[in-house]
Amino acid sequence: MIGHELGGRYEIITRIGGGGMALVYKAHDILLNRNVAVKILRQQFVHDEEFIRRFRREAQSAAALSHPNVVSIYDVGQEGETHYIVMEYVEGHNLNEIIQERAPLQAEEAVRIAIQICDALEHAHHNQIIHRDIKPHNILIGKNGRVKVTDFGIARAVTSSTITQTGSVVGSVHYFSPEHAKGVSTGEKSDLYSLGIVLYQMLTGKLPFLGESPISVALKHLQETFDDPRAVNPHIPQSVENVILRAMRKNPIERYASAAEMLGDLETCLRPERVGEPKVAFVGGSDFDETRVMPAIRGSIADVQAASATGTRIERAGTDTEENRWDSSGLEETRKHRWVKPVITVASTLIIIVLVYWGAQTVLGWFDIEEVEVPYVVNHTEAEAKKMLEDKGLTVELPTIYTEKEGVAKGVVYDQTKANQRVKVGASIKLYVSSGPRMESMSDYSGMAYDDVVDALTALGVDKNNIKKDDEFSDEAPGTVIKQTPAADSEFDPKTASFSFIVSKGKETFPMPDLTGMKEKDAIALLESKGLVVNEADIVRQPSYNDEGTVTSQYPYEPEAPVYKGAEVTLTVSSGLPKDALEYTFNIVISPAVAGKTSEIRITYSDARGEDIEWGKKKINDTQSFSVKVVLDPNTEAKVSIFRDNQYTDTFSRTYDEVKSGTDTTPETVPGAAAPADQQAQTEETNGNGDASTNTTTTQ
Known part of the structure; x- marks a missing residue:
C-alpha cells in the first residue's frame, strides 16, 4: 500500500497505526498539498455489506462534526475493494503513549486534557453521535497541546457478528461502561463513564479494573468497586476525585446528566474554593449493580407475611414448651392487665436515657477542651x-x-x-x-545555532521577549552560541526566567595592508604586528625588475581585502633582475635656465620597471651632471624626461639593442640661456672671492 496513490489523489507515505478493524496511514493530498491520515478498512470486512453500509454512514455523520477538539473527516471513498476514510493528520502523540511515559500526570494537566475531550463529546452528543470507544489510544495530543478525539462513529459501525470475529473489543474492554459490557443499548452516559476511566488512568497511572480475560474485566465493570483515586495517588484534589466517582457510577442515573454538565464540573474543580470540598456521597450509598450479601430468611412465607403485618418477631419452629402455652384463665387475666407491661417498659427506658445523658455530660465535662x-x-x-x-x-x-x-x-x-x-x-x-511552578532544566546550548535555541526555549513556554542576544567575535562559526545564562543543568521557571546568550559573529576581520614595493623585512614586521602569520619557508623568491628583496605580490589576500588574526599570508619577493635584463646609466649635463640663476630640475624615467617613475628633484644655479640608472628588457625602451622650472625641456632614450651593442654615446646636454653682462661680472666676482655657494636639494 505504501507508495500507492489512492483515489488518484492521496499518495500513501507510511503506516502510522492500526486496530482490529482498520489500518491508518500517513498520506499526502496531492490536490491540496497537505498531509492527511487515511484509515483503510481491513480486508476481512470488505464483504460485510451491513458493516460497509454502517461504516460509510457513520463516517459521513462524523464528517458533519466541526470542532477544534475533533479530528476532522475530509473524505470517504472506495477504490476497488478498498474502503477508506480521509481525515485530519495530527502531528504529535496519542494519550496512551503519554500515560505510559510519565503517568501519573499532574492534576492541572489531566483536567485540561479531560476538559477538551469532554468538550468534543458535548459537541458530538449535540449532533446525536455517540463515540462508544473513548480510550487513550483514540485521543491525540498535538505538538501545540491541542487535544483531538478521533474514531468518531467507527465503533458504532461494528455489528454483533464482526465483534466476535475480530475480537476488536478486547483492546477497549477496560474502558467499557457497565451497560456496554452487558450488550444493551448505550447512550451518551456510556461515553462519560469511559472518560471517567481515562481521567482515572491519567491521575493514577493505573486502570480501575484488571483481569485475566476480557470477560473477567467486563464482569468487574458490572459487579465490583474500584480503588478510590486518592487511595492510589493522595495528591489528587478531592474535587477532582469527585468528578471521577460521579462519572464512573455503575448506575447511569447517578452519573452526570450530560457532557455539558460534566464539562462545567471539570472547569471549576481546581478552583481554590472547591479543592478541599467533601467527598461526594450518593443516595443509597451503593451502586445498583454491586454484589450484595442478603440475610437468610427462616420460616414460612406465611410467617414472614404475618410478621411484616404485625411487627412481631418470628420464632424458630419447635421452640414452644408446655409452660409457654396459655389456658383459658391465663388468657383472661392477661387481657385485664396488658397495659402494665408497656408502662413499665417505657418508664424504664426513659430512666435509662436520663441516666446515660447525665453520665455522658459528666464525662464530657471532665474532658472539656478549649x-x-x-x-x-x-x-x-x-x-x-x-x-x-x-x-x-x-x-x-x-x-x-x-x-x-x-x-x-x-x-x-x-x-x-x-x-x-x-x-x-x-x-x-x-x-x-x-513546591513552586513547574521547573525545567537548562540545557547546554553551546555550539548550537541561536535560532534553534530560541525555538527550543519557546517550545517550553518561554516568552521570546525574555531572551536577549549579544554578538561577539570568536573562532566559533557565526550565529552559534558561545556563552549562556542561566548555566547548563540549572532549573528555571519558563514563565518568568530571563535568558542571555552571547552569539559568535565569527572571527574579527580588518583590511589587508598593501605590501607590494616594501622591503621583505619591513613587510614581515608589519604583518606580525597585525597578528598575521608569515612562514618564511613559504616565501617565493623570483627574478623581477624590482630591487632585490622587494615584495612584488601577496597571497591569498589582496590589499584592502578582509582578513582575520591568525591568517597565513604568502609573500613573493624579488631575487634580482632577470638574466636577460640590461642596466644603463644616462649621463645628462643640465644648465640652469638662466646662467647664474637658480633653476629647479625634476627628472622622470620609464623603463622595464614602469612608466613615468620619479627620479627626483634638484636645484642648481650652474651647469651640473646628472646620472640616471635604468633597466631594460628585450621589449622595452628606456626614456628620461627633463623638467626645468616646471617646464618640460627634453627627453632622451635608449633601446635594448642599442645598449646591448655597447655603442658609446656622449653625455646628453640640456643648455640654458646666457646670463646678462652685469650679472655675469657679478658672478665672476663672487666666484673669485670664494664667498658664493651652491644650494642644491635632491629629493631622489
Missing part, C-alpha cells in the same frame, strides 16, 4: 503557617502535601483543612504547600 479559631494561613510561607497554628495550640498534620502550583511561589501554603472553623486545642491541620 476551642480556638483556626487561623487562615493560605499565602503564608510554611514556616509562618506552622508558627501561626502552634501559637493557637494546633498541630500540623503529617505528611505535608507538596505539589507544583502555577502562580504560587515555592514554600508558600496554597490550601489548608478546617479553615474558618472552631476546633479543639491540639487538633491537627493539614497544609498544602507549593
Whole structure:
C-alpha cells in the first residue's frame, strides 16, 4: 500500500497505526498539498455489506462534526475493494503513549486534557453521535497541546457478528461502561463513564479494573468497586476525585446528566474554593449493580407475611414448651392487665436515657477542651503557617502535601483543612504547600545555532521577549552560541526566567595592508604586528625588475581585502633582475635656465620597471651632471624626461639593442640661456672671492 496513490489523489507515505478493524496511514493530498491520515478498512470486512453500509454512514455523520477538539473527516471513498476514510493528520502523540511515559500526570494537566475531550463529546452528543470507544489510544495530543478525539462513529459501525470475529473489543474492554459490557443499548452516559476511566488512568497511572480475560474485566465493570483515586495517588484534589466517582457510577442515573454538565464540573474543580470540598456521597450509598450479601430468611412465607403485618418477631419452629402455652384463665387475666407491661417498659427506658445523658455530660465535662479559631494561613510561607497554628495550640498534620502550583511561589501554603472553623486545642491541620511552578532544566546550548535555541526555549513556554542576544567575535562559526545564562543543568521557571546568550559573529576581520614595493623585512614586521602569520619557508623568491628583496605580490589576500588574526599570508619577493635584463646609466649635463640663476630640475624615467617613475628633484644655479640608472628588457625602451622650472625641456632614450651593442654615446646636454653682462661680472666676482655657494636639494 505504501507508495500507492489512492483515489488518484492521496499518495500513501507510511503506516502510522492500526486496530482490529482498520489500518491508518500517513498520506499526502496531492490536490491540496497537505498531509492527511487515511484509515483503510481491513480486508476481512470488505464483504460485510451491513458493516460497509454502517461504516460509510457513520463516517459521513462524523464528517458533519466541526470542532477544534475533533479530528476532522475530509473524505470517504472506495477504490476497488478498498474502503477508506480521509481525515485530519495530527502531528504529535496519542494519550496512551503519554500515560505510559510519565503517568501519573499532574492534576492541572489531566483536567485540561479531560476538559477538551469532554468538550468534543458535548459537541458530538449535540449532533446525536455517540463515540462508544473513548480510550487513550483514540485521543491525540498535538505538538501545540491541542487535544483531538478521533474514531468518531467507527465503533458504532461494528455489528454483533464482526465483534466476535475480530475480537476488536478486547483492546477497549477496560474502558467499557457497565451497560456496554452487558450488550444493551448505550447512550451518551456510556461515553462519560469511559472518560471517567481515562481521567482515572491519567491521575493514577493505573486502570480501575484488571483481569485475566476480557470477560473477567467486563464482569468487574458490572459487579465490583474500584480503588478510590486518592487511595492510589493522595495528591489528587478531592474535587477532582469527585468528578471521577460521579462519572464512573455503575448506575447511569447517578452519573452526570450530560457532557455539558460534566464539562462545567471539570472547569471549576481546581478552583481554590472547591479543592478541599467533601467527598461526594450518593443516595443509597451503593451502586445498583454491586454484589450484595442478603440475610437468610427462616420460616414460612406465611410467617414472614404475618410478621411484616404485625411487627412481631418470628420464632424458630419447635421452640414452644408446655409452660409457654396459655389456658383459658391465663388468657383472661392477661387481657385485664396488658397495659402494665408497656408502662413499665417505657418508664424504664426513659430512666435509662436520663441516666446515660447525665453520665455522658459528666464525662464530657471532665474532658472539656478549649476551642480556638483556626487561623487562615493560605499565602503564608510554611514556616509562618506552622508558627501561626502552634501559637493557637494546633498541630500540623503529617505528611505535608507538596505539589507544583502555577502562580504560587515555592514554600508558600496554597490550601489548608478546617479553615474558618472552631476546633479543639491540639487538633491537627493539614497544609498544602507549593513546591513552586513547574521547573525545567537548562540545557547546554553551546555550539548550537541561536535560532534553534530560541525555538527550543519557546517550545517550553518561554516568552521570546525574555531572551536577549549579544554578538561577539570568536573562532566559533557565526550565529552559534558561545556563552549562556542561566548555566547548563540549572532549573528555571519558563514563565518568568530571563535568558542571555552571547552569539559568535565569527572571527574579527580588518583590511589587508598593501605590501607590494616594501622591503621583505619591513613587510614581515608589519604583518606580525597585525597578528598575521608569515612562514618564511613559504616565501617565493623570483627574478623581477624590482630591487632585490622587494615584495612584488601577496597571497591569498589582496590589499584592502578582509582578513582575520591568525591568517597565513604568502609573500613573493624579488631575487634580482632577470638574466636577460640590461642596466644603463644616462649621463645628462643640465644648465640652469638662466646662467647664474637658480633653476629647479625634476627628472622622470620609464623603463622595464614602469612608466613615468620619479627620479627626483634638484636645484642648481650652474651647469651640473646628472646620472640616471635604468633597466631594460628585450621589449622595452628606456626614456628620461627633463623638467626645468616646471617646464618640460627634453627627453632622451635608449633601446635594448642599442645598449646591448655597447655603442658609446656622449653625455646628453640640456643648455640654458646666457646670463646678462652685469650679472655675469657679478658672478665672476663672487666666484673669485670664494664667498658664493651652491644650494642644491635632491629629493631622489
